Amino acid sequence: MSKILIIADHDGVALNGAIAKAVACAASIDGAQIEIAVFAESTAAIAAEAAALDSVTRVIAIENIANKHLIAAVVAPQVVAISDGYSHIFGLSSSFGKDLMPRVAALLGVNQISDIMTVESPHVFKRPIYAGNAVLTVEAPTDQVVIATVRTASYRAAGANNSAPIEVVDIAADLPSHTRFVELQAGSSDRPDLQSASSVVSGGRALASTENFDLIYALADKLGAAVGATRAAVDAGYIANEFQIGQTGKIIAPDLYIAIGISGAIQHLTGIKDAGTIVAINKDAEAPIFEVADIGLVGDLFSIVPELTDALA
Amino acid sequence: MEKILVGLKRVVDYNVRVRVNSDGSGVETAGVKMSINPFDEIALEEALRIKERGDAKEVIVISIGSSDCQQQLRTGLAMGADRAILVATDDATDSLTRARALLEIVNRESPELVILGKQAIDDDNNQTGQMLAALWDRPQATSASTIELSGNTARVIREVDVGLETIEVDLPAVLTVDLRLNEPRYVKLPDIMKAKKKPLDEVALGDLGLTAAPAITEVLFEPPAEREKGVMVDDVPGLVAALNEKGLL
Numbered sequence A: 001m002s003k004i005l006i007i008a009d010h011d012g013v014a015l016n017g018a019i020a021k022a023v024a025c026a027a028s029i030d031g032a033q034i035e036i037a038v039f040a041e042s043t044a045a046i047a048a049e050a051a052a053l054d055s056v057t058r059v060i061a062i063e064n065i066a067n068k069h070l071i072a073a074v075v076a077p078q079v080v081a082i083s084d085g086y087s088h089i090f091g092l093s094s095s096f097g098k099d100l101m102p103r104v105a106a107l108l109g110v111n112q113i114s115d116i117m118t119v120e121s122p123h124v125f126k127r128p129i130y131a132g133n134a135v136l137t138v139e140a141p142t143d144q145v146v147i148a149t150v151r152t153a154s155y156r157a158a159g160a161n162n163s164a165p166i167e168v169v170d171i172a173a174d175l176p177s178h179t180r181f182v183e184l185q186a187g188s189s190d191r192p193d194l195q196s197a198s199s200v201v202s203g204g205r206a207l208a209s210t211e212n213f214d215l216i217y218a219l220a221d222k223l224g225a226a227v228g229a230t231r232a233a234v235d236a237g238y239i240a241n242e243f244q245i246g247q248t249g250k251i252i253a254p255d256l257y258i259a260i261g262i263s264g265a266i267q268h269l270t271g272i273k274d275a276g277t278i279v280a281i282n283k284d285a286e287a288p289i290f291e292v293a294d295i296g297l298v299g300d301l302f303s304i305v306p307e308l309t310d311a312l313a
Numbered sequence B: 001m002e003k004i005l006v007g008l009k010r011v012v013d014y015n016v017r018v019r020v021n022s023d024g025s026g027v028e029t030a031g032v033k034m035s036i037n038p039f040d041e042i043a044l045e046e047a048l049r050i051k052e053r054g055d056a057k058e059v060i061v062i063s064i065g066s067s068d069c070q071q072q073l074r075t076g077l078a079m080g081a082d083r084a085i086l087v088a089t090d091d092a093t094d095s096l097t098r099a100r101a102l103l104e105i106v107n108r109e110s111p112e113l114v115i116l117g118k119q120a121i122d123d124d125n126n127q128t129g130q131m132l133a134a135l136w137d138r139p140q141a142t143s144a145s146t147i148e149l150s151g152n153t154a155r156v157i158r159e160v161d162v163g164l165e166t167i168e169v170d171l172p173a174v175l176t177v178d179l180r181l182n183e184p185r186y187v188k189l190p191d192i193m194k195a196k197k198k199p200l201d202e203v204a205l206g207d208l209g210l211t212a213a214p215a216i217t218e219v220l221f222e223p224p225a226e227r228e229k230g231v232m233v234d235d236v237p238g239l240v241a242a243l244n245e246k247g248l249l
């Protein structure tokens, strides 16, 4: 039987919604028994959210002032301290999960599988490589714990009609002081969250300025959509880095993705492979984005986007 | 500080459209352009800037892989690294083995900083730096977009999902870099000539007490699922109609 521990991702206040997708991934392993560990300064609210997720049998809450801000080097030894008896330990392919899980794996002397997109069997998984240009099936040894991150864009969130028991656990682990949190500059946005939004409107280099990005915001607001961008747009300073989609940005799976003035570089496309419908607006009919678009419109964004925004009134 | 160690992985160039080979055992590499992993060029550029500011005396580049990796190490030397180390193996290695090999070199060289890329663009693993930091029992600061050194600490701004996180780490430490940290320099012809005289040492993976044998088996490589061919519309009303048809408005 597989006994799976999922490491909760949170901001100190609420559980990261993508944990419900990691639970769905774990639940696709036959006969899985799923537990969630919450490392926080104050765990009650986060643990309660975790306990509500379907298929979860137990939530372990580890309260420690050192867990106020999640730091991989501080959390990793605590994960190791509770790792006994689990066949799998999963994290998210989020900035925290990617930082933490390889550190845990190395402390346990095993390898790590990044970005699980499909579970074939308890020890066989599929994952994307080469910016999604290939899908690799990997097989982990059965005599070791499987440490992995879950590519959440590949899963639909588990339901939240459960009330699993929550156990507060004390851990005696030596925690390092060599790594210290200083500050977090989080972009404040009242728009829908890029990673969970059902529609995303995204702008590329062609927007040519911060002011012109207002065209993207206006269309997004009409659609109730989140806003995204290419690396080129972020690098040019038109929009902040947390909006970048792609190989080195966010991987998303909205029902509708509208790419505006975006060429469709492979590093960008890997972030939108799982989108339901891709719409492309680009003045170059040869742009590679049209090879993946479900609906394409060739033309100048500066006339098309305002017209489209008005048409949606 | 005395030394900075930088990892350079040889990978298929990021401009190449990678294709899975016909028997699913890997990707086509015959005749394909190979380069330094783009993140690693940024790691090296940062190390060189630290040295040029007078904050470090020596920059060492290291690659783990076949003798072909000498090309990438020579490029690293041409960019300005002082010397290079090839940990030679013709077999495929996994991240943990690579991290262990890096640790062996770290133990020999005692660098104050190890700077790696945040991920290799072939395996897209994003693991090696974190693993090395764990094995070395030292701090890690991953996905760095700004690095500031003062005395015995580094203050690093990290690109995280919600924005930018600043952390402070004591040295020695492992840093992994993101794309926005800097813009790597171009190599000039005279530098390529000079680089030929710089030391490039070779040590076999086995001589570090390590064997390649990856624990995780690569069973099958497949092309990704293709999307169905889409439709082109002529104008905004056509677009709105198409979206309506799919029930997306």
Ligand SMILES: Cc1cc2nc3c(=O)[nH]c(=O)nc-3n(C[C@H](O)[C@H](O)[C@H](O)COP(=O)(O)OP(=O)(O)OC[C@H]3O[C@@H](n4cnc5c(N)ncnc54)[C@H](O)[C@@H]3O)c2cc1C
Pocket (backbone or CB within 6 Å): A203, A204, A205, A206, A229, A230, A231, A232, A233, A244, A245, A246, A247, A248, A249, A250, A260, A261, A262, A263, A264, A265, A266, A267, A268, A281, A282, A283, A284, A287, A299, A300, A301, A302, B014, B038, B039, B121, B179
């Ligand atoms: C290691 C690595 C990782 C990377 N990771 C990412 C990543 O995570 N995400 C990412 O996005 N990129 C990433 N990139 C960069 C990527 O390769 C491309 O450079 C980038 O995606 C291009 O952005 P763009 O489409 O906005 O710009 P461009 O490629 O310049 O395309 C602009 C498009 O706008 C069109 N256009 C211009 N004017 C108009 C107009 N008036 N109306 C309509 N259309 C117009 C043009 O025809 C063109 O197709 C990465 C690169 C590397 C090397």
Ligand SMILES: Nc1ncnc2c1ncn2[C@@H]1O[C@H](COP(=O)(O)O)[C@@H](O)[C@H]1O
Pocket (backbone or CB within 6 Å): B006, B007, B008, B009, B010, B037, B039, B040, B043, B062, B063, B064, B065, B095, B098, B115, B116, B117, B118, B119, B120, B121, B123, B124, B125, B126, B127, B128, B129
């Ligand atoms: N074979 C290698 N030789 C040198 N450095 C490597 C090698 N493999 C990985 N690295 C370093 O580790 C980083 C992360 O790689 P990965 O964990 O494979 O995504 C890379 O950007 C390199 O800096």
